[in-house]
Amino acid sequence: MKKVRGLILLLILLYTGLLAGCWNQRELSQLSMVTAIGIDKASKDKEYRVSLQVINPSAVAGGQGQGGGEQISPITVYTGTGSTISTAIYKTSQKMPREPLFTHVQLIIIGESFAKRGIQDLFDVFERSPQARLTSSVLVTKGNDAKSIISTISPSEKIPVNAIVGKAKVTKSLWSENIKVTIDEVIKDLVSKENGLVISGITFIGNHKSKEGTSTKLSDILKIQGMALFKDGKLVRWLAGSDARGVMWIKNKMESTIYDLDCKEKKYGISVKNSTSKTNVTVTVKNEKPIFSIHALTEGTINEVKCDIDLSDPKEVKKLETQWGDQIKNEIIAAIDVAQRENSDIYGFGKIINRTEPEKWKKIKKRWGKTFAESQINVKVDAFIRQTGMRINPYLLQE
Known part of the structure; x- marks a missing residue:
């Protein structure tokens, strides 16, 4: 029995030596x-x-x-x-x-x-x-x-x-x-x-x-x-510029940026920084013609004020939100227009059709570049200003 155990131990040691070799090592x-x-x-x-x-x-x-x-x-x-x-x-x-x-x-x-x-x-x-x-x-x-x-x-x-x-x-x-x-x-x-x-x-x-x-x-x-x-x-x-920023909105990759808005009579009198952003794209296909709907939602904070606006007034804040949302919408539309003129679906809209309407995708995928260029795309943006920073009204506001 001792001889058998010794032989097994010897074989284990021999095989271990073979397995541990670093034949292809490089310093x-x-x-x-x-x-x-x-x-x-x-x-x-x-x-x-x-x-x-x-x-x-x-x-x-x-x-x-x-x-x-x-x-x-x-x-x-x-x-x-x-x-x-x-x-x-x-x-x-x-x-x-x-x-x-x-x-x-x-x-x-x-x-x-x-x-x-x-x-x-x-x-x-x-x-x-x-x-x-x-x-x-x-x-x-x-x-x-x-x-x-x-x-x-x-x-x-x-x-x-x-x-x-x-x-x-x-x-x-x-x-x-x-x-x-x-x-x-x-x-x-x-x-x-x-x-x-x-x-x-x-x-x-x-x-x-x-x-x-x-x-x-x-x-x-x-x-x-x-x-x-x-x-x-x-x-x-x-x-x-804004075309590139529009791409980030559509691809749902917008993280943070600054928008300068007009305030009262002062051009670019207010800066708004978005804190959270989300974009959702849906599609319906009718008669082999896709209709895309882009919905962008963002919330932000007042970063800088250079005019005498009363930010405690909800009506004034609402005007800024509308102006901000319109700017984002224009950037998205401009970015779509560039891609459609080049017949290049850089946003993956075709992938959305393939995922949601696979049978309809099979019929249009061979001519997708042209179909994408002719597609109807609707854009909606909801922008909300949630905070005004460390103060509400600017020191320029007269009592």
């Missing part, structure tokens, strides 16, 4: 951590230019400098070109001292000129890669190339990509003229017969310079601005 010192990828149109037709933003660990961790106090750049940008994304990425190895690691990529930036050519086949490589994160954000450059954007050093963040992702998040939650889109969401919209596609834009403020293998100086400021509207996978136009 961190042998890898370059990629945090952002830029994709542009190369000089040769139908070729890709891929730029990788790579972290310099010594600059991020330690800090101060190298060789006589010289400041170390927190990033290095390497580029490669090829007929596929994979080829372009692997060709960067000719310039990189370490193997690239893509598990920490937070952002994919697409150059404007490339987006106009079409992004239909761009994301296959990310969906197949075991290292890719499909939750990485996607942006489109406006007036620049992607390489210049990811080569920019931020004055507020050690790792530049954190600054870009942070700006996109902050401006979405506070101003609501841009939308967060991830790789998996882009793929779903590209393959869908029901949805169009919008992606937020990013651009420079001021001059910029960049060189391959280096980073820009600390003089560039990046701004999240506008939305790129795609049709059949190609960038066809930009949405900005």
Whole structure:
């Protein structure tokens, strides 16, 4: 019995040794951590230019400098070109001292000129890669190339990509003229017969310079601005200002923003900030012609007053609510008009028909772009001012 137990123990130890082997391990010192990828149109037709933003660990961790106090750049940008994304990425190895690691990529930036050519086949490589994160954000450059954007050093963040992702998040939650889109969401919209596609834009403020293998100086400021509207996978136009804000209302992604209203004889005398917002879209289909009804509901707070209005008077508050609701309604109508003129259902109205009227959807889905453009869309907005801030009447109001 003892011999049998000893033999079993010996076998367990042997198999444990085989299972515990790390045959494919790679040390961190042998890898370059990629945090952002830029994709542009190369000089040769139908070729890709891929730029990788790579972290310099010594600059991020330690800090101060190298060789006589010289400041170390927190990033290095390497580029490669090829007929596929994979080829372009692997060709960067000719310039990189370490193997690239893509598990920490937070952002994919697409150059404007490339987006106009079409992004239909761009994301296959990310969906197949075991290292890719499909939750990485996607942006489109406006007036620049992607390489210049990811080569920019931020004055507020050690790792530049954190600054870009942070700006996109902050401006979405506070101003609501841009939308967060991830790789998996882009793929779903590209393959869908029901949805169009919008992606937020990013651009420079001021001059910029960049060189391959280096980073820009600390003089560039990046701004999240506008939305790129795609049709059949190609960038066809930009949405900005109230049109972009209208998109957020329709897609039920409005978080927070400011509206300036006229007060008495003073133009833009009052600012209102919305605190809660919700949009509901319903549809009925008659004779293969859909009729959509959009109902937006919002509540807000008086943020600033520059006129002598009596906010304790319900009639005055009601006038402001009506004016505010009309502004929102006009933005929604304008955003619908833009999408209908481009025959691009960026709001997913076709998806609503498919979900609620699947049999009727089958009859109209093949010509959905044109049908969407001709659809009747009714808009209703209910706006309510619930609070006036820390005081009711402004100090300008005379007793």
